[in-house]
Amino acid sequence: MVIIQIADQALVKKMNRKLILDEILKNSPISRATLSEITGLNKSTVSSQVNTLLEKDFIFEIGAGQSRGGRRPVMLVFNKNAGYSIGIDIGVDYLNGILTDLEGNIILEKTSDLSSSSASEVKEILFALIHGFVTHMPESPYGLVGIGICVPGLVDRHQQIIFMPNLNWNIKDLQFLIESEFNVPVFVENEANAGAYGEKVFGMTKNYENIVYISINVGIGTGLVINNELYKGVQGFSGEMGHMTIDFNGPKCSCGNRGCWELYASEKALLASLSKEEKNISRKEIVERANKNDVEMLNALQNFGFYIGIGLTNILNTFDVEAVILRNYIIESHPIVLNTIKNEVSSRVHSHLDNKCELLPSSLGKNAPALGAVSIVIDSFLSVTPIS
Amino acid sequence: MVIIQIADQALVKKMNRKLILDEILKNSPISRATLSEITGLNKSTVSSQVNTLLEKDFIFEIGAGQSRGGRRPVMLVFNKNAGYSIGIDIGVDYLNGILTDLEGNIILEKTSDLSSSSASEVKEILFALIHGFVTHMPESPYGLVGIGICVPGLVDRHQQIIFMPNLNWNIKDLQFLIESEFNVPVFVENEANAGAYGEKVFGMTKNYENIVYISINVGIGTGLVINNELYKGVQGFSGEMGHMTIDFNGPKCSCGNRGCWELYASEKALLASLSKEEKNISRKEIVERANKNDVEMLNALQNFGFYIGIGLTNILNTFDVEAVILRNYIIESHPIVLNTIKNEVSSRVHSHLDNKCELLPSSLGKNAPALGAVSIVIDSFLSVTPIS
DNA sequence: TTAGTTTGTTTATCCAATAAACTAACTTTA
DNA sequence: TAAAGTTAGTTTATTGGATAAACAAACTAA
Numbered sequence: 001m002v003i004i005q006i007a008d009q010a011l012v013k014k015m016n017r018k019l020i021l022d023e024i025l026k027n028s029p030i031s032r033a034t035l036s037e038i039t040g041l042n043k044s045t046v047s048s049q050v051n052t053l054l055e056k057d058f059i060f061e062i063g064a065g066q067s068r069g070g071r072r073p074v075m076l077v078f079n080k081n082a083g084y085s086i087g088i089d090i091g092v093d094y095l096n097g098i099l100t101d102l103e104g105n106i107i108l109e110k111t112s113d114l115s116s117s118s119a120s121e122v123k124e125i126l127f128a129l130i131h132g133f134v135t136h137m138p139e140s141p142y143g144l145v146g147i148g149i150c151v152p153g154l155v156d157r158h159q160q161i162i163f164m165p166n167l168n169w170n171i172k173d174l175q176f177l178i179e180s181e182f183n184v185p186v187f188v189e190n191e192a193n194a195g196a197y198g199e200k201v202f203g204m205t206k207n208y209e210n211i212v213y214i215s216i217n218v219g220i221g222t223g224l225v226i227n228n229e230l231y232k233g234v235q236g237f238s239g240e241m242g243h244m245t246i247d248f249n250g251p252k253c254s255c256g257n258r259g260c261w262e263l264y265a266s267e268k269a270l271l272a273s274l275s276k277e278e279k280n281i282s283r284k285e286i287v288e289r290a291n292k293n294d295v296e297m298l299n300a301l302q303n304f305g306f307y308i309g310i311g312l313t314n315i316l317n318t319f320d321v322e323a324v325i326l327r328n329y330i331i332e333s334h335p336i337v338l339n340t341i342k343n344e345v346s347s348r349v350h351s352h353l354d355n356k357c358e359l360l361p362s363s364l365g366k367n368a369p370a371l372g373a374v375s376i377v378i379d380s381f382l383s384v385t386p387i388s
Numbered sequence: 389m390v391i392i393q394i395a396d397q398a399l400v401k402k403m404n405r406k407l408i409l410d411e412i413l414k415n416s417p418i419s420r421a422t423l424s425e426i427t428g429l430n431k432s433t434v435s436s437q438v439n440t441l442l443e444k445d446f447i448f449e450i451g452a453g454q455s456r457g458g459r460r461p462v463m464l465v466f467n468k469n470a471g472y473s474i475g476i477d478i479g480v481d482y483l484n485g486i487l488t489d490l491e492g493n494i495i496l497e498k499t500s501d502l503s504s505s506s507a508s509e510v511k512e513i514l515f516a517l518i519h520g521f522v523t524h525m526p527e528s529p530y531g532l533v534g535i536g537i538c539v540p541g542l543v544d545r546h547q548q549i550i551f552m553p554n555l556n557w558n559i560k561d562l563q564f565l566i567e568s569e570f571n572v573p574v575f576v577e578n579e580a581n582a583g584a585y586g587e588k589v590f591g592m593t594k595n596y597e598n599i600v601y602i603s604i605n606v607g608i609g610t611g612l613v614i615n616n617e618l619y620k621g622v623q624g625f626s627g628e629m630g631h632m633t634i635d636f637n638g639p640k641c642s643c644g645n646r647g648c649w650e651l652y653a654s655e656k657a658l659l660a661s662l663s664k665e666e667k668n669i670s671r672k673e674i675v676e677r678a679n680k681n682d683v684e685m686l687n688a689l690q691n692f693g694f695y696i697g698i699g700l701t702n703i704l705n706t707f708d709v710e711a712v713i714l715r716n717y718i719i720e721s722h723p724i725v726l727n728t729i730k731n732e733v734s735s736r737v738h739s740h741l742d743n744k745c746e747l748l749p750s751s752l753g754k755n756a757p758a759l760g761a762v763s764i765v766i767d768s769f770l771s772v773t774p775i776s
Numbered sequence: 777t778t779a780g781t782t783t784g785t786t787t788a789t790c791c792a793a794t795a796a797a798c799t800a801a802c803t804t805t806a
Numbered sequence: 807t808a809a810a811g812t813t814a815g816t817t818t819a820t821t822g823g824a825t826a827a828a829c830a831a832a833c834t835a836a
Binding site: 394395396397400419420421424431432434435455456457458459460461462 | 811812813814815816817818823824825
Binding site: 009012232236318349 | 395396397400401426427428429597619620621623627631632634636637643644645646695701702707708709710735738744
């Protein structure tokens, strides 16, 4: 039977608590009086809620603020050190882990190379990484509040890993594995979804409610934030836009389709378009050559941007969001690709849709997915933790 | 300043009222005791809510039901005749209006041809249609609760019509125009969005939470229902998937893009693929010929299905919904197109995504958009109407 | 010094949900 | 046919949020 969410006073308290906590996070430091003003809640309601938040160490008072012509207000701030969160981005050939406070500020950061690691070695490295973070974590009332992990593959609604194309290991129930070892809530998410959420919570687009995140690597992954929430689809498989056909007569893709976007607009495609001796060139070298105005490279990058622009136009026609974030080292490092994309998009997209949507390179860079994983953990902690 | 939704007891009552009303709508007739069981609300809470709903004529008692071994329950039903709603679908060359009760049952229905009407004539016909419905509407406690209108064009978040490609008239503020004349709430919506909502509320997919609706006509329009709600995008322009590129080198489209899906998979494209003397053939004739196994026609329809399948694969990769509804007379009338689509989709879509999503022809047919407009009106009436 | 302002708490009240006790109306059992 | 058991729905007292109003505290400005 379907479980229905009934409403009662506990729900009211929980909703208003979230309202107040969100305002404190956004406008810290802030007084009870101002909270009452901007939320519309009664002064006494705010006082009561603030007291419970103080008792539970979620916030604390930092003393008196500036007077506005009367009694000086007591300023409240979010207690970002009430607990800590770990976020881990498991890539095809790397592992990027961060330890953050409850505001997402990075305390520790560690990256490992996985290019020659077996499945059991990956597991060992992962466990060692987390244990290392736990050991070096400062004392706090709540300690480690959870672990968020993202992987480049399909993750279903029960956080089971269903399919990982470019990887030779597959631990289906990663959540259970980690939860058993560390005894804290664990969240497993798709890499692009995590990146999208990271950009929504901590990036340039933190004040937007609807964004599309596009991560361009070996393939193309996409994540959707709709009405401030990750849209994962019914099964959890939403956003496989890398496999959108942009040429129905195009070459066969490993997914079964033809002429998929990522066959033209991924880094793999970019490398394939270069001359033979450059096929194994690194991202850094690509940017360096572009900075030296290497003509062949600039042409290849323009071509790269051209194809990204084609798929992007489809996405803009589909979604009508406030911003699209592009997560790719080359795009973040040299302006030529983004400029080409913008040209291509504005020549293709309908004039009525063009004007409002921002096209931005990722501001969080390679940490976007790990930060997204962290914010899923923090969100859950702040909304789930029971308050008497 | 942003208006924040604070929570209080009024919200609790409103939420639980909706819960109870929804269950009565779904499982009518139903007793107070059963309502308490399936919602999880306390018996006395249900009694109190039911009493207010009775006072306000939203529901009524139809007498005692079957005993389950004790006192016989008093059965409650939704009062579908408490008021009436009007839904109007303004097409490129037609106008389809319906008058319904609060359950969406059609009381009156009227279609007019607009193929040779000027802007002022359209307005006259529209007004006459509504006046006619109002005149023939039965007596009821609430009378006409609102009018929903859908148009084939871009409608922004303030219900202003921004752009209508295939039409020579454009009354930007249609909402104000109708509201001034009839003094009831008026809702203006895009045709595909309305159709999607109609299928979500009254169609085969009424129990699904995430669907994509694709309306194939002169062009292709799409509507999205995500988490039971219409996703309209930030500006209200979401779902222009007809202008998704499926061949980036393809022919120029009027929208500015190249190789748009609707250049290949619309009815316009189907007609263009037929031989010269058949260019002005009607939909009915197309189906008749297909039923007579006319080889040329069957080939054309297979081709039609092929191209629909290509775009549909992109949509399935993007959304991961429970069902996709195809609204098109030919598809609803002859199985060959849908079969071709299904073949094409399953050969193209990734095996992990394929299995769950249903592909269905519209069960509401040409009334889908008008019914969607009606359900927007009814939704608003049931949730907005204040209860003491 | 005094009046006025802003901040935050206390107090009494309201109201929706709830549990428990109750009445009502039926079925089953003996 | 009477008693016991069961289900339906109401009544009553209680809980626990939010709220308005009164209040105390701490400041500014005149």
